[in-house]
Amino acid sequence: MAKPAKTDRKAVIEEMRKKQKSADRRRGTVIVAVCVLVGLGIIAAAVVPILLNKHEDSKLDNVALDKLGSAASVCQKTTTQKADGNQNHVPVDTPVTYTTAPPAFGAHWNQAGLAPASFSKKFYTADERPPLEALVHNLEHGYTILWYDQTIAKDSSAVDNIKAIARKFGDENYRDKFIAAPWLSSDEDGAKFPDGQHVAFTHWSAGGNGETDTTKQVGAFQYCSDVSGAALKTFMDTYPYTDSPEPDAM
Structure with missing residues (x-):
């Protein structure tokens, strides 16, 4: 070939x-x-x-504030307790033991940038929440704080409702002195909420708008088994920012 x-x-x-x-x-x-x-x-x-x-x-x-979450019936009646700690500023990083879970009054930190928490920040997760001693300073300035426990933190629907509630409050008007913050484990924050209760509202009341007699100050507490914008609205209408020891401070 x-x-x-x-x-x-x-x-x-x-x-x-x-x-x-x-x-x-x-x-x-x-x-x-x-x-x-x-x-x-x-x-x-x-x-x-x-x-x-x-x-x-x-x-x-x-959705309107009072329509977010569950009905107000998921919340217990508001209770009050005689307050102390007015103008009781302790050095930053000094731990303070609070007698209630969560606190509504007491000694607290006082330093720019650390206490009180920012007026423009309305919702906190566990990773970013300021120390209790800073948030109590916010209470002295007239804030209402919605505290939510770990049960709520694990419920995405409940957290969505809390975030939506927080977005109802802007940063242009003092009447919007509101913060939503987690209540951490008993090792970090102390005692737990009452059995079956997973949300709490607290406010440091002066005893009435414009009241200057510190002996009339009380802490207001309301516990809820679930998130309720309706209950929060009533609570904040009853205890506006003007009813606090230092309403004109941020």
């Missing part, structure tokens, strides 16, 4: 090279396409939950 001519071998080799290049291009295109799809998947995984949360937020933002 005759051997193929050199020109035939060159043609075969050239054809093989063309096929290899074509295969390489196809493989490269597939790899790029897969990378793009993976990238889009990663972006979607990050963005879609944010968009869904915003959509959920927008729905709750259209």
